[in-house]
Amino acid sequence: MMKPDKQDLIMEGNETERGSTVKEDKTLPHKYANKSCDVSSLTIQSLNTSNCDTSPEKRILPQGSVDDRLNPNKLCRYSYMDCTSRSKRLPPGDIPNERDIVQEPSCRGFPFLERTDDEAHGDKTKSRPNQSVVNDSLSSKSNVENKNITDEVLFINNLPRSLLVHIFSMLKMRDILNHAACVCKLWYSISKDPDLWRSIRLEDSHEYLRITDCILDRVTSLSNNISSILLSDCSLVTDSGLSSVLTKCSNLRILHLLQCSRLTDMSYTSIADHCHRLKKLNLSGSVGLTDVALQRIACSCRQLEQVKLNQCTQITDKSTQVLAIKCPNIELITFQENDQVTDASVEALSSHCKSLHSITIHKCSLSINGFFHLSKIPTLINIDISNNKNVSPHAVKYVIDHCKHIQTLNLCLCHSIDDDCIQHISIYAKEIKKLLLVGCKLTDAALFSLGKYASNLEHVDVGWCEEITDEGVISISTMCARLKYLGLMRCDKVSDRTMLQLAKQNSHIVYSTFLLDSQRLIAQATSQGFEFKLDDGD
Template identity: 40%
Template sequence: MRKRMLSPSPTTDLTRRYPCKSTKKSHGDVPNSDTTPTRKQNDCFGSNHLKECRIFRKVLEEVSGEGCSTGCDNEDDKFVPISVPSNVKRNSEESAIDQTCCNDSDNKSKVFDQDCTKCEHDCQLTHATSSNCGTENPFTSCYLGSDTGEQQQPETCSKCGTENTFSSCYLGSDDEHHPAVTLHFNDLPILLKSQIFSYLTMNELLCTASLVCKTWYEAAREPGLWRRLHLDRPGMLDEDLWNVVGINANLSQLHVLDCRMLSGKGIAKALAGCPALKELIIMRCNQLKADAFCDIGEHCPLLAKINFSNTNGVPDAALEKIASHCSHLSELRLNRCSLISDESITQVARCCPKLKVLTFQENKKVTDASLQALCAFSHNIEVLSLHKCSITSQGIMHLHKLTKLRNLDLSNLSSLSSNSVGEAISNLPQLDTLNLCLSKNINDSCLHSIAASCKKLKYLFLVSCNITDEGLISIGRHSRSIEHLDIGWCEDITDRGATALSQMCSQLKYLGMVRCDQITEGCVARLVKEFPHIHYSTFLLDSQRLLEKAKRQGFQLNTV
């Protein structure tokens, strides 16, 4: 009895890549020829054959009525194939396809059997390569010719624009009656699979994707996926850190946030295997002591960015070693590192000439001596934050040496005088961002000096400063480039100052007026109407915007 034949659709040519066949033969009976390549039986991670066998078994059962001979009955093994459009029609004798009728050939290694349209025998389904696009296409007509008996004329492919003796090339045609060739995910190049896997999180890569099969395991551990690590699991242990960091010896970025179970020895051992590391962030890990930081400079000499904010265990000795070995350091953030003092900052200034970003917040041990050393040696600094440090008016007088300074934060420095701030900042022509919040000594005369000198100033923060309408008018007259201004909690600002500033600053996009109690609601409503391009921020306006956003998102508000 003749066996039931598969449809001549290219979709059914699964035995060219997978061990499942339409005929009930064991894997050992699969012909080992060029026309029937198969995968190894153990080409799967943790299984005897590919887990995607289930989806192909379904395809074969629907087309041929016969199941997979490999006996894969695991209903959880599911793969989704990727379809690449390709339409193929029957071709004639003149298409130079190596096909032979079963009556005239002794070739026994058939790919599929097919009812011949001319001789009514089972003829071989073979593949031919297009002479133009170089792709392989299956054809079903035997040497006797096609159904019509007419010669197939070359035609131009609607997709690739080349002439093919085939009625449509591998890239596809507009004929919807021809099915697409199915390309499995595992047949994609490793770089393409890695690019797809780059959209997965670390947990999805390690705990899900890498457990599917051997191919996925290798793709999930492609070194390119592990050049940047962001770790923020509070329960992470030292062993977990070592395993993840060890995947790629060329790790370039490592972010460790809120990992409170890690030890100093665990951090040190992990960093010892990262000689190419360029960016290191260790934040809010207060359990770490000096042993976690002392050898960072020796193990990671290429470091360019370091952030140890809110990590109290960083000592002066560790920072000095880092400065001595990491000459490429360009960004250093030490916010709330309570052990850092002038001694280590002076070493950083001397050894790191490429330093551009340096931030402190509430570092009580950072005094005028640190600022003086930075101004003397670190002339490339562009961003400097001294929020709530022990800086006085005498220290900021050295700021004029930082000619490239663009962003300066002098907020919450109660010992600064208005005249010293005005004089120091007036010598910084490149400044575009200035923060003077919570500085009660800042007055209108200081604002006049700043506005007249800093023509590139765009962002100015004056929350809770001692300024009046005259200071705002000075800003409007001289700082036409201002875009963002926050004057919240300035109790002496009235409708006059807010209106004048809105009229004179054509580039203004944001004006913060929270708790400016002398600015009336009527004035705010008029400004919102007259200057729609400016975002005004008051307690009432912000509350209304929040309620409107809640309504748009479907929240039901209780008006009782």
């Protein structure tokens, strides 16, 4: 027997190593595979990583040729496309190494990723190639190359990074941190892109997610150019936590602090100290806001265009007058459920805010003089004076005569509004599109007037107007050509039979009654896979 040559031994050893490489699973677990992936833990743990080079090629790919860099399997082993549609087989001979493979993430709420049958048996195919396929490979080479090029183009990770960032921006923050960041190294890198964190939206669910000062600080540290922050029902956020965050947000344009019960004037004065470029401010439900803090905000944030102060019960005319004087560019302002907002606030707004187009004064202490001051704002487009006990038909007519561009008018729960007032609105409010009249003292005559004169009307709600009958509903449905919505909830004199016929005849109009709303809800639930079983007696 001939002694084996040294070169043969080397080749045999290489073959053995190559074979073991194919059989052995060297996939490494993802760094978050065994960790809890709720927002609070993942935010704190994942965002503490060092600021290394985020280039996907440098972080994921091994040293290789240009062709390797164009191979999508080198960029991301798995993706959302793999989860939902297909997995792509690696080209023969291109076995990924430890740096290329990311094991399936086990994050809560993320679908388990598995290889397809083709991938699972891919190693056997490679180890025993069919000889006829090898002989015919040259003739089909061009087709295979074209298919590979098409697959690479369709692979999601081949998209430009800026486009992937835009796609990620459509996701909720929780989905970005819990799910997308666990898919692969590229997606983890994109999940920390500063462009994704210029708009912060945190809503405390009081169940599985509690927003604290620590989480707020971590999230706002991802970008040095935050333009928008929304905090809703964040009862654990304190004055010190919010003040610390606002010191980093000098370019803030939009700030919403909704029902954050622990905040006091310390937080609101920090807005005045650091956020001089604010344009939109919503402090609805801020029971700790006082006149002192609001005046400081008005003096410092003079670019404000939209201000919402709903349920801010400590605010009085004193601070709203300063707000009107110091912020003349206000275009939208809302007050709700505040007895301390009176005619003086409306007078200040009418005198100084010449660009005001939307105003809400819901359940406040306005008198007849307040509505006359309101008529001095000719730029008004949207007016909400609902649930004000001093609203009279004469005051509404006066406002309509002087504000020629009104498109939305809310008179809900103004029980003195009658058919004659609605006829005046129909004739002289030429641009009216939306009219809310829930609980007013109306009959079919009001609907006749709207159908005859209000040619631009699209949305009408006359719920709880008990004198409305089938005749009035049929009239406005046939005469008002642009009507898209008609609210008739608890109009008990309107028959279900008539409404079913009108809904079938006027498919472009959404009728809101108890019966029709229930049918739409059941149809929507059925389309989503829910089943409704009737009792034996039905």
